[in-house]
Amino acid sequence: MNECILVGQPNAGKTLFALRFVEFLGMRSLDVTFMASDGMLSCKHYKVDQAIRELSGLERHKTRELQTIALQVPVGKSIRSMKLIDSCGLSEGIHPEAVIRKAMAQTLSVMRYAKVILHMIDVTLYVKRKQLADIDQQIAQYGQLKGGYAILANKMDLPNAKEGLNFLADSFPARPIIPVSALQKKGLKEVKALVSRYL
């Protein structure tokens, strides 16, 4: 199975983007498999709207375990199977909660063998701040060792987002950067085209 993992700092918009992507592929409902840090698996069926309400939110570390969605992606005339894995945000420093640390370890573990790594960055973080967060730098450096790696510059709907995007473009000149907006469902087509290349 082709695995595509969404990674990034907490609150970058990974879960909402994953669900928008599912919606973009024409699905009205989805099965999400949750993998707890102790390896326990559970599955729940959602309508897309319900999943957005329940799984995404504004608080940090809303996602505390791996959430896998099995997808069928049309590539040319054929249909390819893929697993879209939403992951716990990778924060800077040592997180005080053991559950979050375990979930971050899970994220790294999957990144080692995932075929595609989509690195989601909240562009608004870099509107004023003109220095890359160490964690984003490290994800990018690790990602480039893998074949399928791209940066998704999220929250392009917010004011001054372009400024943050330019900063990212200057910081990662050799990496593919796709401007997206999970909220306004922008950039999904481009992401699908990129992912399809690796399926």
Place this chain on the structure above:
Amino acid sequence: MEKNDTTQRTSYHWPEDILAALERGEITAAEAFTRFRQLESVGGFSDKEPQTNKEINDVMHELDALVGLESVKKLVREIKAFIEIQKRRQHERLVSEPIVLHMIFRGNPGTGKTTVARILGKLFRAMGVLPKGHLVEVERADLVGEYIGHTAQKTREHLKKATGGILFIDEAYSLARGGEKDFGKESVDCLCKYMEDNKENIILILAGYRKEMEKFLEVNPGLRSRFPIHMDFPDYTGAELLEIARRMLQQRQYRLAPGAEKELAIRVTGAGYISDAYAGNARLVRNLLEKAIRKQAVRLVSKPVLTRDDLMTIQYDDLREVE
């Protein structure tokens, strides 16, 4: 600050160790990425602890120190590389080939088969392929019984002894001796069953003369696929036998007087020796030297005064007297 110092000192050899350190809060996610990069891109995954690496290197040095056997050494290096790569592939969750290491050794007696088997046992233990890596050496009489049911019992007994290491069956072709009614076939069946059931815990090596082993495999076609590694042990050349003799003497702290050296060269490289049925046999060289050492002892024992040099030197007469 103290924590950072600790992490700087800690080295991780497995990706799982890095993830565990992240879980325990010893390192940050960013540091974990750095560690992964170091493992993956700089030196490749070091699947082995430094101690294990040293053990493997020691075993390979031991192999390299053997005289001749170039094709065998090359094949052992291939096997070592194969095991390493399959293990790395398993770690990367890539499809990996099953590691089947049962072997057939073909060659005359005294050509290094048992020595190489012992080295392989050590190598496989160091690489984590076998838990113990010891060698159990058996022959037909140890495996084949005298009445119905006796063979399976004897064979299983030796297989159990060898579990975790290598079962080395010398003159294995003799298991096919005696035709259909012989109990040798029962032993072969028992061996095959056990190696299938315990494939990760035992390695079987069937050894014997080249021609006889070929016939043995023809009679038991199923064996060929079960024993994918075939090693040929060529007879030692005269020069190699001389080198072996020199090393044997050096290990025992003896040396040859100039006349004795010439005699030894004639003995091991001469037409008489080479045309012998046991040509190229290192064991015969060892026997020859041991006899010469005994002759030297007889020559020296009655002398009232002996120097260190006398005790170390094998004279021409000591060798000449050996039949």
